[in-house]
Amino acid sequence: MYNLTETEKVVLELMTQGLTNKEIGQKIFISVHTAKSHVSAIIKKMNVKTRASATYLAGKFNLV
Numbered sequence: 001m002y003n004l005t006e007t008e009k010v011v012l013e014l015m016t017q018g019l020t021n022k023e024i025g026q027k028i029f030i031s032v033h034t035a036k037s038h039v040s041a042i043i044k045k046m047n048v049k050t051r052a053s054a055t056y057l058a059g060k061f062n063l064v
Contacts, residue, residue, distance in 0.1 A: 001063065002042075002046050004045060007038060008041060009064070010028060012058050013064040014027060014028070015039065015042070015058070016064050024039075039051065042054055
């Protein structure tokens with residue numbers, strides 16, 4: 001629906017669990033900077049302004 005990569009889908013799922021960028025990085029073995037980049041890409045692709053909005057849409061449209 002939003003043309004997310006497989007990694008972005010994983011990151012989005014972790015975002016819905018309330019994990020921080022640091023926790024996301026630790027969970028999937030990427031740097032905090034890379035996690036932040038994925039979160040930013042997700043927010044941009046979903047055309048929202050906040051993590052909360054992205055996670056809301058993820059739940060609403062069963063993206064994760």
